[in-house]
Amino acid sequence: MFMRLALAATASMALTSFAHAAEISISCGAVGQELSLCKSGAEAWAKKTGNTVKIVSTPNDTNERLALYQQQLSASSSEIDVFQIDVIWPGILGQHFVNLSPYTKGAEKEHFPAIIVNNTVNGELVAMPWFTDAGVLYYRKDLLDKYGLKPPATWQEMTDEATKIQDGERKAGNDKFWGVVFQGRAYEGLTCDALEWIDSFGGGTIIDAEGNITVNNPKAAAALTLAAGWIGKIAPEGVLNYGEEEARGVFQSGNAAFMRNWPYAWSLGNGADSPVKDKIGVVALPKGGEGGKNTGTLGGWQLAVSKYSKNTDLAADLVVYLTSKDEQKRRAIEGSYNPTITALYDDPDVLKAVPFFGDLKATFMNAVARPSRVTGANYNEVSTNFWNAVSNVLSGKEKAEDALTTLDSNLAGIKGSGW
Structure with missing residues (x-):
C-alpha cells in the first residue's frame, strides 16, 4: 500500500x-x-x-x-x-x-x-x-623575437615596431602582411578603440562624469592624428570596414604583427587549427607617451x-x-x-x-568607461557622433582638430536637449 x-x-x-x-x-x-x-x-x-x-x-x-x-x-x-x-x-x-x-x-x-x-x-x-571586457593588445611573440623587439610601451613604439616587422615580412615574400589591425568601421567598436587612444594620451573620456564635454583638446587630436597615419601604411585600407571578427581573421591567419581586440580572441587564436597557435602574446594597450597611461575601454x-x-x-x-x-x-x-x-x-x-x-x-578592473551613465538615453546619439568624427579623421576626410571642433558643437546640441 x-x-x-x-x-x-x-x-x-x-x-x-x-x-x-x-x-x-x-x-x-x-x-x-x-x-x-x-x-x-x-x-x-x-x-x-x-x-x-x-x-x-x-x-x-x-x-x-x-x-x-x-x-x-x-x-x-x-x-x-x-x-x-x-x-x-x-x-x-x-x-x-x-x-x-x-x-x-x-x-x-x-x-x-x-x-x-x-x-x-x-x-x-x-x-x-x-x-x-577591456581592449588589449595582441602581438606575435615569434616575430618580435625575430626582429629583436619587445612589446611596445607606447603607441609610437607600436607604430615603429609594426613598420619594421611589416617591411621585413614583405621582403621575405608575404605581401599580404600588415603591421596592425583593429576595429575601424564606423560603429560602436570604433568608439571603444578611439576612446582608448584618446584616454591613453590624457585626452579625457569624451564627456566627463559631471557631463562636461571634454573631447575637443590637443591631446585627443594628437591621438587621432597618430592613428590616422596608420591607414594604408601599417594598417590596410580595409581596416576602415573591420569589426572584431575581421581584425581577428587577418591576425589569426598570420598576416598581422599586432591586433587590438577583446580577450575572446585568445582561445580562438590558440585553437588547434590556428596558424598562430602558441605564437601569441597579450599585453595592456600602449600608453600615449609621456604623461599618458595604459588604458582599455570597458566592455x-x-x-x-x-x-x-x-x-x-x-x-x-x-x-x-x-x-x-x-x-x-x-x-x-x-x-x-x-x-x-x-x-x-x-x-x-x-x-x-x-x-x-x-x-x-588591474586593466580589467580599472577599464575606462564610455560616457553612457552620464548621458543616459542620449548615449547612442553621442557615440554615433563620436565614431563618425573619428571615421572622418581615419579616412582622411577631415583633420583631427576640425573633426573634434565639429564634434564638440554637435555634442553641445545633444546636451542642450538634456542628459
Whole structure:
C-alpha cells in the first residue's frame, strides 16, 4: 500500500513538473564562441530544471542589435525572455527589465562592484554581469623575437615596431602582411578603440562624469592624428570596414604583427587549427607617451529579464545560473571570456587556460568607461557622433582638430536637449 502511494506521488510530481515546464528564449551574440557557449550553458540549465530553451540569434553589430531590442521592447513583445545586453545599455533599456535583486540571493556581491553599480538603474538591479571586457593588445611573440623587439610601451613604439616587422615580412615574400589591425568601421567598436587612444594620451573620456564635454583638446587630436597615419601604411585600407571578427581573421591567419581586440580572441587564436597557435602574446594597450597611461575601454555583456516575459521567475533563474561562478569559470576556460567574479582571477584552472587574466587583472578592473551613465538615453546619439568624427579623421576626410571642433558643437546640441 505504501509503495503504491509513493509511486502515485512520484507520478503526480512528474506530471506537475511537466505541466509547469516552459520554453525560455534567450538572445545570444555570435562573436567568436559566444553562440556555442551560450547554447551549451542554457541547455545545461534546461536539463537541470526540466525546461527547454530557445536561442535567439541577434546581429553581431551592436548598433543593429540595439535597434532590434528597442523595437521588440517598445512593442512589449514577449518573444525574448532573456536579453544579452551591452554594458552601455542599462541606462537606455533599463525601464523594460525586471529587478533581479529578489532572485539573486546576494550573488551580486561576488561581482566587480563597478559593474553592479553600472547595472543598477533607479535603485533596481536590471541586469546581472555575464562577462566583462577591456581592449588589449595582441602581438606575435615569434616575430618580435625575430626582429629583436619587445612589446611596445607606447603607441609610437607600436607604430615603429609594426613598420619594421611589416617591411621585413614583405621582403621575405608575404605581401599580404600588415603591421596592425583593429576595429575601424564606423560603429560602436570604433568608439571603444578611439576612446582608448584618446584616454591613453590624457585626452579625457569624451564627456566627463559631471557631463562636461571634454573631447575637443590637443591631446585627443594628437591621438587621432597618430592613428590616422596608420591607414594604408601599417594598417590596410580595409581596416576602415573591420569589426572584431575581421581584425581577428587577418591576425589569426598570420598576416598581422599586432591586433587590438577583446580577450575572446585568445582561445580562438590558440585553437588547434590556428596558424598562430602558441605564437601569441597579450599585453595592456600602449600608453600615449609621456604623461599618458595604459588604458582599455570597458566592455562586456549582461543578462536581463524582460518585463514582458510570460515566465519571469524561470527567466530570472536562467540568468542566475548563467552568471554563476561555475558557469563563468567554464566560459573563461573554454572561450577566454573574462569573469565578472573577482575570485576567478586567482583560480588556478582559469589562469592555466588564460595566463594574461592574472597579469592584466588591474586593466580589467580599472577599464575606462564610455560616457553612457552620464548621458543616459542620449548615449547612442553621442557615440554615433563620436565614431563618425573619428571615421572622418581615419579616412582622411577631415583633420583631427576640425573633426573634434565639429564634434564638440554637435555634442553641445545633444546636451542642450538634456542628459
